[in-house]
Amino acid sequence: MIRRDIFRYPSALDGYGPSTLYPEYLFNRTEITRSNEVYDMVRESFIRFGLDRENYGTSNWNPLGCFVKPGERVLIKPNLVRHYNGNSEGGIECLITNPSLVAAVIDYVLIALKGRGTIVIGDAPLQECDFEELISSAGYAYLIDYYKKKGINIELKDFRNTKTYYGENGIHFLQENRRNDNGIVVALNEESWFYGLGDSKIDAMRVTDYDPRIMRQYHTNLTHKYEISKELLKADVVINMPKPKTHRKAGITASLKNLIGINSNKECLPHHTNGSIHEGGDSYLNISENMKKADVAMDKLNIFNFEEDIQKSVDAMNDFNSYYSRAKEEGERYYEGSWYGNDTIWRTIADLNRIFFYADKNGVMTKTKQRKQFIVADMIIAGHKEGPLDPTPYNAGIIACGSDPVWFDRTICKLMGFDYKLIPSLNISAYNSDSCQITNEVNSIVVSNDEGWNNKYIDEIENTMHFVPTKGWECLLGNEEKERLINGIKDLGAPVIIFGAGEKGRDLCLYLREIAPDIRIISFFDNDPSLWGKTIIRTIKCEKPFEQSDHVVCVVAVGKEYRDQINEQIKKYGFEKTFVWCDEENRLLV
Known part of the structure; x- marks a missing residue:
């Protein structure tokens, strides 16, 4: 290793040959590239790896010779x-x-x-x-x-x-x-x-x-x-x-x-x-009639796609989106085994x-x-x-x-x-x-x-890299940045308002409820008036942003294009001492 x-990788314009004329190289000096x-x-x-160690450094070096023989495919x-x-x-x-x-x-x-x-x-x-x-x-x-x-x-x-x-x-x-x-x-x-x-x-x-x-x-x-x-x-x-x-x-x-x-x-x-994990399936976690109906709609969609029936495909897609949205509102975080x-x-x-x-x-x-x-x-x-x-x-x-x-x-x-x-x-x-x-x-x-x-x-080995797993695996494999977020919230010891009722906010809410159920999430804030008063996840509703006390933690989960706007609102509504920011890459910014 x-x-x-x-x-970075060399481009086709640069050529893929070596930048050094190695003794075993099959082709001539004109194939040598600037840097590779x-x-x-x-x-x-x-x-x-120790391949063909005895011939290394000579024109006879054949590192893949123990795997590949002349005449093979x-x-x-x-x-x-x-x-x-x-x-x-x-x-x-x-x-x-x-x-x-x-x-x-x-x-x-x-x-x-x-x-x-x-x-x-x-x-x-x-x-x-x-x-x-x-x-x-x-x-x-x-x-x-x-x-x-x-x-x-x-x-x-x-x-x-x-x-x-x-x-x-x-x-x-x-x-x-x-x-x-x-x-x-x-x-x-x-x-x-x-x-x-x-x-x-x-x-x-x-x-x-x-x-x-x-x-x-x-x-x-x-x-x-x-x-x-x-x-x-x-x-x-x-x-x-x-x-x-x-x-x-x-x-x-x-x-x-x-x-x-x-x-x-x-x-x-x-x-x-x-089906859910409790019913012998593994597509999702919780038993849900809406998820079962979403499964049926997805099967129909794939069948109609194969048959090239456009109208029925569109209808099935609409049905799926409707049932799946309801299931997410109920608190389902996973689908199609992506977890x-x-x-x-x-x-x-x-x-x-x-x-x-x-x-x-x-x-x-x-x-x-x-x-x-x-x-x-x-x-x-x-x-x-x-x-x-x-x-x-x-x-x-x-x-x-x-x-x-x-x-x-x-x-x-x-x-x-x-x-x-x-x-x-x-x-x-x-x-x-x-x-x-x-x-x-x-x-x-x-x-x-x-x-x-x-x-x-x-x-x-201890000094490993820090890959972030997919959202469906972070509850098992860990997500260092979100774990820091949880620890920060717990240190403050106050209930949470999630600023952002879109996909990022909903996903963060479900993650916190699965990993840290003792953290109390009281509401969502969002600048979209069409969301005000609506239930986003189970009993948690979205509200129009308003002034808060210092005893509430605000976790922002919005795209970077809204960051400056939300930052001003946080100051306006009194969150300047007690907020944590989770941006579009799940990096913690305090």
Whole structure:
């Protein structure tokens, strides 16, 4: 694991080659770029990992030779989830694996192949992803063109069968459906982590924005199937190149979760289970008739989208919004399994990792491992807060590599600042059985140029980073800034008024009620007259701002565009000695 104060990537215009003519480099001096520390860090990570130590420093150095043999088919699997970040200020550098890392890996794969073999780069993005836009804007199109001009046998592939687009009113519509073109159905059945859960639970499994009827074609109580990319099954070796981020459903995403992208049909991927945690589901926390009705409306919406019935889709969307709004007013904070109570996605992740190692080229499950894996993760700029689709950049300056995906992900989780024991998909028992050995029980040692991490077991590492989890996971994994907020309120020992009755204020209210129920929230303030007198959360109403005593704490939860205006009002209404400010990034400003 290599860490430097480098928080930018070389562009396609700069070129992706090394800035030093290394003795093992396959191409000539004209390919050397002005500056490419990303390439240097990938190389240094191989050195630290001890790959081909005896030949290091010579033209014969072949660090990936222990994984890749001449004549083999190599799949490089980056994270290419979507062509845009739902966080408009986040950019795609914290969203997808950067091609500059992929270029460095390609060079060392070519050394190992010795002129014989095939390289495929591929992923199955979200159904709405504009793949051509993504590979063009991110630099992958340039990357492929660069190597093809050198006569390299390399391809870039979109593994998806189904593609959609957003129509009016934010509704998905089918754009392309090449069913069975790209994938082979692999049956796990009794080897699946969903096996035997019961018909009612299996019938309630869902994946967001897909027709639920298709899920039932892949999963019943006793049969569990996935449609896996032919490119994955044909591969002898996979270089898994995740973009570590926080994840709304899984807690974090790294190498294990990156295998979601080996599927050609995402309709077969259970991500959550309809119903509350008290009723055998995991979509949300509390038993709620409004949430049940919202589930029904969402199913109708996805079915009508698939059938391209615009009017019925719009009606279903309106019904969903109505029921979901009421449920939030009742105090429900979670939906679609985007929280720490999700008991579905870890099973899907474990199933896919089993298939990854044990399915043969025809998609038949075997008792022996069928392909090798090596991991190279892009954390130069990672993603935190509302990942995986709306992340905020986190400048980590890290490139990490490894061969054991479970311990690799545990290490990443620890370095993010989270307790990996709280992440269900990182439970070793999910990957170890008599017929499936994906990891081992032995704790791994981190090897790094960072002396605070080097030669330490992951549980010995103390100086971790400070990633902020998604809102759905912060009650379990912790949010340092909100914990400071709670402590500040408790120190003042007074009831709370939340200034801001919009989404930020409501979310903060629900967080405080779940984590610190002893804090008394007496009302919301808001400058929007249409909200005055309305119940925002359960019995808590919104009021027109008015003068207060010094015995009330004001917590401001508004967007930055309102900050100056609210600041003046706080002074006007007598909060100057007793207020805490929580801005749009959940940073505490006192």
